[in-house]
Amino acid sequence: MDMLVKLYELSPDPKVAARMEAEGVTIRRVLAPELKSLTDWLVPRFGHGWASEATVAVTRSPPTCFIAIKDGELVGFACHDATAKGFFGPTGVDEAARGKGIGHALLLATLLDMRDQGYGYGIIGGAGPMGFYRTAVGAIPIEGSIPGIYKGMLRTAVPDGVDHSD
Numbered sequence: 001m002d003m004l005v006k007l008y009e010l011s012p013d014p015k016v017a018a019r020m021e022a023e024g025v026t027i028r029r030v031l032a033p034e035l036k037s038l039t040d041w042l043v044p045r046f047g048h049g050w051a052s053e054a055t056v057a058v059t060r061s062p063p064t065c066f067i068a069i070k071d072g073e074l075v076g077f078a079c080h081d082a083t084a085k086g087f088f089g090p091t092g093v094d095e096a097a098r099g100k101g102i103g104h105a106l107l108l109a110t111l112l113d114m115r116d117q118g119y120g121y122g123i124i125g126g127a128g129p130m131g132f133y134r135t136a137v138g139a140i141p142i143e144g145s146i147p148g149i150y151k152g153m154l155r156t157a158v159p160d161g162v163d164h165s166d
Contacts, residue, residue: 002145007115053082078106
């Protein structure tokens with residue numbers, strides 16, 4: 001189900017920023033020359049579909065994809081305006097880096113960028129952890145949004161039989 005966020009009610013959270021500083025994590029907009037590094041990191045963790053969406057976000061001007069870096073290594077990412085304008089996602093954090101607030105920091109950075117680009121509302125497409133989004137940014141479910149914009153999407157079949165599209 002998709003969720004709706006009132007971007008005009010969001011503001012930076014000093015506690016989230018302080019936590020990232022304490023964790024040694026930098027959240028920033030991705031640079032175009034980092035695209036291959038990003039997609040190489042994404043494919044084994046989240047699949048080709050998310051790598052495709054991130055590619056679109058990186059090629060926008062300015063890029064609409066943010067990354068989390070710890071000790072010079074990529075540990076997470078979040079995008080907006082990838083598959084549809086006004087949509088947040090995809091987003092993900094490496095399993096080893098979860099539980100440290102990185103996903104929350106990426107979510108805020110990305111949604112604040114949407115707000116700064118003039119959006120009043122943001123849509124979290126196919127929201128997985130709905131409770132997290134509700135608590136973190138006040139997101140509310142959009143009734144009747146299943147299957148949403150991904151209805152009828154082609155899936156990538158690979159020889160190993162694993163669907164790597166999402």
